[in-house]
Amino acid sequence: MSYQKHSSKDEVGYPGQEFEGNYGYCGCEPKILQCGNNPLGFLAVFSLFLIAQGMLLNGIFNVIITTLEQRFGFTSSETGLIAVSYDIGYWIFVLFVTYYANRGHRPKMLAIGSIFLGTGALLFAVPHFTTSLYEYGDSTTALCYPNKTISCSEQSENLHGYLYLFIFSMLLQGMGCVPLYTVSYAVLEDSLPKAKSPLYLSFANAMSLLGPVFGYILGGYLLTVYVDFNEPDADKGDLTLYDPRWVGAWWVGHLVSAGMCYILVMIPMFGFPKQFPGSAKTRAERDSEVHVNAGAEITEKEGFGKSIKDMPVAIMTLLKNPTYILTVAAGASEAFIISGFTAFLPKVIENQYNTTPSAAALYAGAISLPGGVLGHLIAGGLVSKFNMRTKQLLKLNMACIIGVIILSPIGLYHCNDPKVAGVTVSYEYPFQRPDNTNLDAACNNNCGECEEEYFIPVCQGNFSYFSACHAGCSIYYPEYVAFGNCSCVLESTNGEKSTATLSLCENPCDAIIPYMAVFFVITLLNFIISTPCQLVILRCVPDSQRSFAVGLQVFLLRTFGSIPGPLVFGVILDSTCLLWQEKSCPKELGSCYIYDSNQLAINLMSLSMAFKALSTLLFYLAMRFYRTSGTEKIVEVPDLSLQNQKENLAFHDKEFTEASINGAQDEYHQITQL
Numbered sequence: 001m002s003y004q005k006h007s008s009k010d011e012v013g014y015p016g017q018e019f020e021g022n023y024g025y026c027g028c029e030p031k032i033l034q035c036g037n038n039p040l041g042f043l044a045v046f047s048l049f050l051i052a053q054g055m056l057l058n059g060i061f062n063v064i065i066t067t068l069e070q071r072f073g074f075t076s077s078e079t080g081l082i083a084v085s086y087d088i089g090y091w092i093f094v095l096f097v098t099y100y101a102n103r104g105h106r107p108k109m110l111a112i113g114s115i116f117l118g119t120g121a122l123l124f125a126v127p128h129f130t131t132s133l134y135e136y137g138d139s140t141t142a143l144c145y146p147n148k149t150i151s152c153s154e155q156s157e158n159l160h161g162y163l164y165l166f167i168f169s170m171l172l173q174g175m176g177c178v179p180l181y182t183v184s185y186a187v188l189e190d191s192l193p194k195a196k197s198p199l200y201l202s203f204a205n206a207m208s209l210l211g212p213v214f215g216y217i218l219g220g221y222l223l224t225v226y227v228d229f230n231e232p233d234a235d236k237g238d239l240t241l242y243d244p245r246w247v248g249a250w251w252v253g254h255l256v257s258a259g260m261c262y263i264l265v266m267i268p269m270f271g272f273p274k275q276f277p278g279s280a281k282t283r284a285e286r287d288s289e290v291h292v293n294a295g296a297e298i299t300e301k302e303g304f305g306k307s308i309k310d311m312p313v314a315i316m317t318l319l320k321n322p323t324y325i326l327t328v329a330a331g332a333s334e335a336f337i338i339s340g341f342t343a344f345l346p347k348v349i350e351n352q353y354n355t356t357p358s359a360a361a362l363y364a365g366a367i368s369l370p371g372g373v374l375g376h377l378i379a380g381g382l383v384s385k386f387n388m389r390t391k392q393l394l395k396l397n398m399a400c401i402i403g404v405i406i407l408s409p410i411g412l413y414h415c416n417d418p419k420v421a422g423v424t425v426s427y428e429y430p431f432q433r434p435d436n437t438n439l440d441a442a443c444n445n446n447c448g449e450c451e452e453e454y455f456i457p458v459c460q461g462n463f464s465y466f467s468a469c470h471a472g473c474s475i476y477y478p479e480y481v482a483f484g485n486c487s488c489v490l491e492s493t494n495g496e497k498s499t500a501t502l503s504l505c506e507n508p509c510d511a512i513i514p515y516m517a518v519f520f521v522i523t524l525l526n527f528i529i530s531t532p533c534q535l536v537i538l539r540c541v542p543d544s545q546r547s548f549a550v551g552l553q554v555f556l557l558r559t560f561g562s563i564p565g566p567l568v569f570g571v572i573l574d575s576t577c578l579l580w581q582e583k584s585c586p587k588e589l590g591s592c593y594i595y596d597s598n599q600l601a602i603n604l605m606s607l608s609m610a611f612k613a614l615s616t617l618l619f620y621l622a623m624r625f626y627r628t629s630g631t632e633k634i635v636e637v638p639d640l641s642l643q644n645q646k647e648n649l650a651f652h653d654k655e656f657t658e659a660s661i662n663g664a665q666d667e668y669h670q671i672t673q674l
Contacts, residue, residue: 021273038276039191042107043200045268046184047207049114052260053177054208056121057086058342059215060253063361066347067223067250071134072159073583073590080570083343084563085167089174091558094551097178106187107272109179114269116176118261121254123169127162128251133234134227136245137454139502142467144474148448182554186547189538191276202380202531209372209527215253216365223248223358238481242356244455244504244593314545318552322625323390323540328553330618331533335561337611338526340569347573348604351595352414353512363516371520375527383532390539393532394623400525401616408612410518411605415509417597420457420464423579424594427488430463437578443488444472452582455593458500460489471500540626572607576600
């Protein structure tokens with residue numbers, strides 16, 4: 001095979017070196033830009049892409065889930081569907097993109113992906129500009145009076161149809177991120193010596209966590225800004241940040257993320273060549289850790305992979321690699337839990353620890369920043385310092401998961417539910433929990449029909465009521481923002497009916513501090529797992545299948561992990577709802593106002609521990625059946641008897657390897673039937 005000369009006039013002596021080139025646009029290749037034409041320069045732009053994606057999808061979106069439910073009347077199951085639409089878009093295209101990635105221009109794939117991500121972000125913000133001003137109900141008219149009825153002459157705007165626009169925008173964002181977590185990692189692994197790649201990969205993983213942290217911080221701040229702040233006619237009335245009806249500026253973060261995608265990622269990424277100078281030489285000088293019988297003799301044949309007809313062969317080759325498929329299965333188990341918590345962690349903190357949406361976002365960010373970044377950096381440091389081989393990486397993952405299982409019961413330590421009459425406490429017996437939620441009682445049966453579309457709580461003492469109407473209040477004192485002559489609240493000392501203030505009663509609780517401390521350790525252990533798992537995937541397959549192996553990995557992780565994960569978590573949240581929004585016009589359920597915190601904690605902990613136990617088992621099986629052709633290499637030693645012993649050991653090792661692979665295939669078949 002003949003090779004062309006490199007533009008630097010160096011002799012080409014390694015396969016693939018003819019694809020190396022300079023940084024530039026349309027033949028314009030300024031010398032000053034060539035200092036970034038290397039893996040480090042690529043890592044810088046790649047990190048900006050990771051930050052933009054993480055800020056948008058794993059930060060801002062997770063922060064605004066509760067706000068979307070309130071603004072558009074979605075249930076948690078529906079917001080879970082919005083969340084997984086990203087994974088579905090990713091899932092649809094990942095196999096095709098990664099299958100052709102080794103033969104395509106990978107940096108340009110990433111640049112095109114950033115365009116899709118930015119466009120999806122812009123579409124996500126469109127509903128804010130196409131809907132009328134936010135309606136939140138009038139607390140001053142929510143009074144009790146006989147024969148009160150709810151009029152539907154002026155029906156409220158039906159916003160539920162925007163669900164489909166949100167889903168479509170998330171599909172676009174998922175398509176745009178296909179090359180981000182597949183092609184880019186293969187670019188780094190192909191361009192770096194084995195000793196350096198763990199550091200680069202761990203740094204990239206750490207940068208991927210900065211995005212969510214920035215997203216939590218930015219999103220948390222934006223939720224303190226009123227949703228319609230950009231409209232001159234907007235009036236937030238008596239709304240405050242602590243009012244359950246408050247809706248923040250959920251849409252601004254998507255505009256910021258779109259700008260990052262277009263300016264900071266798309267433009268510089270288009271300038272990289274197909275391969276960096278020196279990449280071919282680096283690949284040629286590395287030793288192999290490919291699993292024996294991994295199919296290299298098939299996939300590395302000249303011409304293989306140029307036709308779509310070769311894809312089934314490529315897939316079957318990977319599926320027959322027990323270490324690969326068991327590691328992917330373990331990753332899917334991890335992704336199921338992590339994706340669910342990632343989507344709903346701010347919402348869980350908000351409801352379990354009595355915080356506002358903006359405070360919950362900051363708490364979630366405070367956990368993610370030190371735990372996630374340190375976890376990735378610790379993983380990269382451990383792998384590099386101890387030069388961990390594949391089996392050692394799998395052992396490290398098992399140790400971390402066992403630690404998470406031990407610490408998981410911290411989720412049972414949470415705040416008590418707020419005392420809301422008819423929901424968490426009984427009207428007649430304030431210290432008992434009612435068997436079923438019922439906002440109607442003898443004390444408010446003369447109030448006619450009380451509206452349940454807007455949660456406008458009033459407080460007296462330690463007890464809250466859904467609204468002034470449900471508390472039986474017939475007088476409003478605007479100077480005190482309070483209600484009087486409330487038939488449901490306790491009588492005052494002078495025998496008159498007591499007053500109630502417009503607010504949800506405070507529910508002091510300090511459980512958030514120990515929860516954050518322990519969950520920080522859980523987060524750290526979870527993210528230590530990420531880098532070793534990725535390295536196992538990259539090392540146990542032939543060079544020719546690395547991009548596609550990562551693509552198939554992501555396809556399976558989405559299918560069995562991150563797609564069903566948020567959906568199941570959303571169903572769990574909805575199943576523990578005690579009080580639903582009841583829209584009047586038309587008559588239908590909206591979002592959930594109050595959850596059963598104790599049942600929610602039990603359900604989430606049980607599910608998490610079950611999947612963590614499954615991950616441990618799968619990582620163990622991956623280690624048990626892993627064999628590499630490197631075990632057959634015998635180091636020359638002067639002691640002939642010792643050399644003979646090693647040769648015999650290698651011979652028996654080879655026989656055991658063949659038996660292990662067959663056994664792994666049978667065992668994997670049994671696992672997939674579960």
